[in-house]
Amino acid sequence: MVSKAGSNYFLYVTLGLVALLTALFLNGCWDRREINELAFLSSMAVDLAGEQRLLTYEFVRPGATGGGERGGGGTLPHRQATLRSGSGKTIIAANRQITTTLPRRAYLAHTNAVLVGEEMARRGLGEVLDFIDRNPELRRTTLIMLTRGTAREILIKVQGDMETTLGKEISGLRKWVQSSGYGFIPNVNDVFFDLSNEAGTTVLPVLELSPQPFPPHIGTGASSSSGGSRGTGSTEGRVEEPETVRTVHLNGAGLFYHDKLVAWLDKDQVRGWAWVRNKVRRAVLALRCQGNNTKVAVDITEARADVSVDMQGGQLQGKIKLRVEGELLEQQCNLDFTREEAIKSLESQMAAQITAEISSALNQAKMVGADVFGFGGALHRQQPELWHQLQGRWNEEFKKLPVAINVEAKLRRTGMTGRPWQPGAR
């Protein structure tokens, strides 16, 4: 024997190692899941059918994307997704029903977008938001949108030709849509934030199918790869009938009072609302040339809005102050816009057009009493006591709130040239 202490040491070490190794194998199946045993969810649609919650999942089709070997060459990426639907009395029950149709574990952590159907939105966003917020896999950065009719229909019908899944398409859309001024896509966190602020309202963009004519291409895929036979056959090389491809676009938005859909905004009204909420990054205004019917396009490069509520003579008075800067980017007439008065007239046109858009959106919102412009918040910040008095009936107050819109437009640049090009100008 070596010594008593020594043998104890070995005993303890051995026992410890055995315990550790056993523990390693005892954990069983708790959290471990191979990445290739997951079905990655890309987007989902939540609808209401009677009392049933209808859930439609769009999964990335396993093995269809990436993987180096496949996907090379110049073929268009088709939509490589697969759909599963389930229904139940609750969303999570519908989710469990989908599980019974899947050979893999539905993995929600990479979900890009949630589409909410019109019925569901009218019933209330609350349960959808709750489902997303409680689920440990779903994130608050998931984008959320509204559809006219059922959301399921879009998931089923969309074809898509740029991205492989609708979720990817939507998250791409989000990045660039703000530069049109017409759209924005909030994520779940934004919606939570909006709904829990003073007025308790939010605006969700509407996603719509838009059939796009697909550019005609020559011949079939087989003939284009075998090159030499082109032109010999009579059918090959013929321009085929233009097909349509069903893509999606943003068109308008839904107005939510608390979590319920109460009204729609059309495309221009969305921009009217976006001006006020500082959601316009770039926007194009088509203005009239003086005297004739031709147009001048001005690109808005900067827009800052300021909303306030004042007390004037015992009455609340809302104020929207907007400062925009633009750049002349296109001109169909021959007017010289380097002259000051020409610029001034354009600036007043810009202001008028923006004011019209804003007031159109404002009227729509006032009609349903949904203060999506943040007057409530402004009042809360400016006169907290008054706000606490009015808080309970703010939607009614908002309906009769007079609003002064003050747009200060500036035309800063005229692009890379000054005067328009004219034949024989030199």
Next chain:
Amino acid sequence: MLWLWRLLWREATPGKQTSNEHALPITTRLEANIEYLKKTFGRSEDLVIREIELPGNKLALVYLETLIDRDVVQRDILRSLLALQAIPLPGDKARFSRLIRARLTIGDLQEERLWSKIITGLLDGKAVLMVEGYSRCLLLSIEGWEKRPVEEPVNEVSIRGPREGFAENLATNISLIRRRLRAPELRFEAMNLGRRTHTKVVICYLEGLVLKGILEELRRRLQRIDIDGILESGYIEELIEDAPNSPFPQLNRTERPDKLVADLLEGRIAVLTDGTPFALILPGSLISQLHAPDDYYERWPLTIGIRLFRFLGIFIALLLPSLYVALTTFHQEMIPTPLAISIAAQRELVPYPAVVEALIMQVLFEILIEAGIRLPRAIGTAISIVGALVIGEAAVRAGLMSAAMVIVIAATAIASFTIPTFGLSQAVRMLRLPMILLAGFLGLLGIFAGLLVILIHLVSLRSFGEPYLSPLAPFIWEAQKDLVVRVPWWAMLWRPVLTGWRDLWRIKPGLHPFITSRDKNAQDELETQLGEGNGKSVPARKGKKKTGKLARKR
């Protein structure tokens, strides 16, 4: 069982073989001495006993012919001795011996009387000259054997810096150090270790800089060693290190004399072992093993980046496969969506879980490295082709491995070779496997648990009193100048505090190279002269002349 153990124990008690058996002095009888040597060395082929008759005297020259320089024997010993035939010789043996000492043209010779010294001398390559009737004999240093010349160090390659590396011969190595450090304070303390190999081990340090405590401790630990043979400095390392069960090398090793000298200048101690090009440096630390000599020779701002990559490299080498396993089996939400889908698609055909895949790849890779080290150089290319093609390409094609895993393992392998010292690199490589296992069973939790265990272990390590993570834990502010950042030499004012505090200032402060006004004038003069010499560049000359005039006016 116990009785058997006791029996064996009694039979094989360590220290039974004592080295005192040759503690006797030689006799005055030449015959008896030669007999004694013959008995001691037995039937050794290379023991040469040359008896020489001089008028009135009998001498014997004994040496091991494989260890000496035959030319010296013939030219300097035999010829000198034979020249003595011509002159009258004194009868007194002591005077005779003194005469021989005066006449022999050998630089290093000494008188000895103990057999132990004589036999050690013979084994060191000395010749023994014994005189009939005299109770002492002469040891003549005429060593000469085949040596490998000084070559470029194989394992510690550097782009900029001296190309000399240590060789096996101790004297050569000492000369390499002496040539770099011409200070009389440089000490080389020799001792013989190994009951049978009698390996010469030399402690090397700078007097006045070295910490006495560490030196004493090293001497104590070295004197404790009682082993039959020392073939490499690794034997010594294992016998003197602080934590013998740790995977981390606690003494730095090097085969570069410049690195060794730099460490001596920081107050560290080196241990050179005869027969190996690897010197030990102590106290060692983890951080210093991540520093390469180039860091100090190249421009300092670039060094920062290079060191950062190296520090990143050690983390990649330790963690990348386990992170990959943890992310793909537990935390898929942490992978960016396109990458997650891509990895999932790649793993579509792979039959095993990611842990198993990683372990297989890792083991295969370790085997490939080991094979690469062991295999004869001629078939090296064949193995590398097989390794690269089979593991890299075919395994992915066959669906046995995913391409991502191959990339991960390859990146890990490359990163592990950024660690400048092989010992540390090996430690990291071996710790990688348990980390993969932990990641496979417990995910990131397991990785952090493993990292914590490693960190606790590292913090608890000491190397000759110096904490192993020393400039980091304990945190020493001044030493941060040479941790990840290497400040320029004119700013690195102090030696490492823990080892060099006896003479802290390494450099005179204020050596930042900037141009004082006096220097500026001198430089203008210089430029003017250069401009005049180069007559073609007229405008330049004019400009320079102007400044020159201005300077003169001032």
